[in-house]
Amino acid sequence: xxxxxxxxxxxxxxxxxxxxxxxxxxxxxxxxxxxxxxxxxxxxxxxxxxxxxxxxxxxxxxxxxxxxxxxxxxxxxxxxxxxxxxxxxxxxxxxxxxxxxxxxxxxxxxxxxxxxxxxxxxxxxxxxxxxxxxxxxxxxxxxxxxxxxxxxxxxxxxxxxxxxxxxxxxxxxxxxxxxxxxxxxxxxxxxxxxxxxxxxxxxxxxxxxxxxxxxxxxxxxxxxxxxxxxxxxxxxxxxxxxxxxxxxxxxxxxxxxxxxxxxxxxxxxxxxxxxxxxxxxxxxxxxxxxxxxxxxxxxxxxxxxxxxxxxxxxxxxxxx
Amino acid sequence: xxxxxxxxxxxxxxxxxxxxxxxxxxxxxxxxxxxxxxxxxxxxxxxxxxxxxxxxxxxxxxxxxxxxxxxxxxxxxxxxxxxxxxxxxxxxxxxxxxxxxxxxxxxxxxxxxxxxxxxxxxxxxxxxxxxxxxxxxxxxxxxxxxxxxxxxxxxxxxxxxxxxxxxxxxxxxxxxxxxxxxxxxxxxxxxxxxxxxxxxxxxxxxxxxxxxxxxxxxxxxxxxxxxxxxxxxxxxxxxxxxxxxxxxxxxxxxxxxxxxxxxxxxxxxxxxxxxxxxxxxxxxxxxxxxxx
Numbered sequence: 001x002x003x004x005x006x007x008x009x010x011x012x013x014x015x016x017x018x019x020x021x022x023x024x025x026x027x028x029x030x031x032x033x034x035x036x037x038x039x040x041x042x043x044x045x046x047x048x049x050x051x052x053x054x055x056x057x058x059x060x061x062x063x064x065x066x067x068x069x070x071x072x073x074x075x076x077x078x079x080x081x082x083x084x085x086x087x088x089x090x091x092x093x094x095x096x097x098x099x100x101x102x103x104x105x106x107x108x109x110x111x112x113x114x115x116x117x118x119x120x121x122x123x124x125x126x127x128x129x130x131x132x133x134x135x136x137x138x139x140x141x142x143x144x145x146x147x148x149x150x151x152x153x154x155x156x157x158x159x160x161x162x163x164x165x166x167x168x169x170x171x172x173x174x175x176x177x178x179x180x181x182x183x184x185x186x187x188x189x190x191x192x193x194x195x196x197x198x199x200x201x202x203x204x205x206x207x208x209x210x211x212x213x214x215x216x217x218x219x220x221x222x223x224x225x226x227x228x229x230x231x232x233x234x235x236x237x238x239x240x241x242x243x244x245x246x247x248x249x250x251x252x253x254x255x256x257x258x259x260x261x262x263x264x265x266x267x268x269x270x271x272x273x274x275x276x277x278x279x280x281x282x283x284x285x286x287x288x289x290x291x292x293x294x295x296x297x298x299x300x301x302x303x304x305x306x307x308x309x310x311x312x313x314x315x316x317x318x319x320x
Numbered sequence: 321x322x323x324x325x326x327x328x329x330x331x332x333x334x335x336x337x338x339x340x341x342x343x344x345x346x347x348x349x350x351x352x353x354x355x356x357x358x359x360x361x362x363x364x365x366x367x368x369x370x371x372x373x374x375x376x377x378x379x380x381x382x383x384x385x386x387x388x389x390x391x392x393x394x395x396x397x398x399x400x401x402x403x404x405x406x407x408x409x410x411x412x413x414x415x416x417x418x419x420x421x422x423x424x425x426x427x428x429x430x431x432x433x434x435x436x437x438x439x440x441x442x443x444x445x446x447x448x449x450x451x452x453x454x455x456x457x458x459x460x461x462x463x464x465x466x467x468x469x470x471x472x473x474x475x476x477x478x479x480x481x482x483x484x485x486x487x488x489x490x491x492x493x494x495x496x497x498x499x500x501x502x503x504x505x506x507x508x509x510x511x512x513x514x515x516x517x518x519x520x521x522x523x524x525x526x527x528x529x530x531x532x533x534x535x536x537x538x539x540x541x542x543x544x545x546x547x548x549x550x551x552x553x554x555x556x557x558x559x560x561x562x563x564x565x566x567x568x569x570x571x572x573x574x575x576x577x578x579x580x581x582x583x584x585x586x587x588x589x590x591x592x593x594x595x596x597x598x599x600x601x602x603x604x605x606x607x608x609x610x611x612x
Contacts, residue, residue, distance in 0.1 A: 058418060104601050111355050111417045115551045116600055119593045122548055126590040233544055237425070244422060274433050281429030288422045289406055 018156055032148040036220055038262045039155030040213050043162045044239035045246070045254035047209035052240065053248030054170055055202045056182030057106075061117030062210055063235035064101070064124040065094040069211025070230050071128070071136075073218040078138060087154065087215030094211025095204050097124075102203040106196065109185075118233075125231035137223030146222070155216045162209050167251055169205060178202055182249070241280065245287050247294025256295055325460045327577045333466040335573020337531055339566035340473040341546055342553035343480065344524035350560035351497045351517045354404055355417050358424035360547030361431045362522050366392050366529025367538040368439055374446045381446050381534040382468055388526045396522025400515050403427065408514075428543065435540040445537035469531040476527055477566045480520075484562065493517060497560065552596045558606025568608060572596075 018035075021027060044066065051059040073090035077083055105116040169175055177198040180188035189195050217230070224230065238261065239254075246257025261280070268276030291298045345359045356362075369388045373379040379387070403423050410416045454461040484490035495503040496513045504510045532538060532546070549572070557568035572592060579591035599607065 056418075058421065104597065107601060108604065110414050111421065112555070112600060112604060114355075114421060115555065116597055119548060119552065119597055122545075123590045123593045123597075126587070126593075130586040237429075240425070241429075274437050277433040278430050281426045281431075281433070284429065285403065285423050285426035288419060288426060289403070292419075 036155045039159040041258040042159045043213040045242040045258050046162050046166050047206045048239045049243045049254045050206040055178040058114040059117050060114045061121035063231050064121040065207040065210035066214040066235050067231035068097045069094040069214025070218045073215035090215035091208045091211035094207045098203050098207035106199050125228050129228035132227045135225050136227045151220050158212045241284050247296030250296050253294050253296045329460045331574035331577030335570035336470040336473040338549050338553050338573050339569025341528045342550040342565050344521040345550040346554045346562050346565050348521040353413050353416050354420040356424045358427040359550050360543030361428045362525035363529040363546050364538050364543045366526025367533035370530040371444050371533050385530050388530050389523045392526030393519040393523040396519035400518035443537045443539040446534045465535045469535050556607050558608050564608030
């Protein structure tokens, strides 16, 4: 594996941009909250991207893994175990859940996988809603020294871990197998790739990330009026939108998509109200129909067009 | 004994509605391989249209069905022309299913919020003079609106069956379903068939919405749960097996009603969904699949 120093330098610069500011200056609560939500979105959309973008399996049950990670983190943290362990436990719990519900659903092909995971997420939502009928919240002692800065850094760390993990997974043998499954599952099988095994690997990694995102969210919000809300399909759909708008199947795409979605929704929610979601829906449809590689892909396409135009101009000049 | 009879009656009434809910989805998937995630949202839209007709002009929900059918049919035509027909160019069926899923998913986002703006997020229901009334037969109670829903479901399913199996238009649809290319070589205008089928599919969603708003209630974000039921029933019936959808709906309704007896109301849908997943794993071709 070769390292690209230029890329690493850019990543390092970006990391300092995110690491330093909260230490040296006071940032408003609203901005901090926004950036933490951005981290959660990046983690979730990368998680969906592993499954949907690289492996081509549309997972509509992401909310179940997110919610599972959130619940486990919440209760372990409540038992006065440090949050970093609690978040890890949340991620692992999501992996266990993925093992239980993923193995049967991964036997399903194409659209059936989408419907199966969707149904399972709904089952989780109903069951959890029945078990925790009341408000789920932390005891008051946790709220006394509540500060957004540790939440910010936890989100940042998990987001960086996610991006690095996705980078290494997709640049490994597993990543090749994943792309092979997406492009032509039968051909992959014929050439000797154990497609089921790699699909399971991907699902486990992806659910681990979703569980971590749930952990970060559990750390951010201390009380949940209605715990079924974190299992609701919206936690599947918004990361899906972010990944697809940005460009599914690329590392940068979901990050750009998340920034786009979170920042624009913050701007538009104030000026347009409900209507901004309509705009996102329309944009999403346009991207799916005309830019199947997302914003990232369209940037590449425009660049290609520019170089092509440039070349033809220089050619005509030579002729003249 | 009475309880069991009542459970069965409830299961059948609810199940017929479940079948009706899945008809449009099954048609779109069966004929064109478009998986319409927005199906539940179209159901809600049909319900709102009926609600509107009732509140503004006092038209009875069951009488408003023809009007809703016409309106939703037109919406279906627009949907096909704007969003679905470009997807026919995709190279293979798998991509078509996946992309149509994503496109209609974006549509949910748009329609849900349009409906929230137009009709507020409140839960709506139609209260007619006969809502909530029941009559007794052999010691079991049947609600009038539930029976009306059953009647509508059976009528619609019979009409669809008649159209598909007894008319030339239905023959063309079946031909296009089996092999679109061969059908078009035989002189069938496949695009026209697809266009009309989309209209019919969305109109069917509208009819289901009318029954739902008169029996239960609707809210602008309630489409997802109906979508899930439609998915389940469609798969239980077997993909492309449109005639088995109402029976499959009744099976699912009975299953749900039966699990109320065993585990209680809160887990009713969870149990039914678990059974569905088991069916999906062991018999993905559906319960009513024809033997080949």
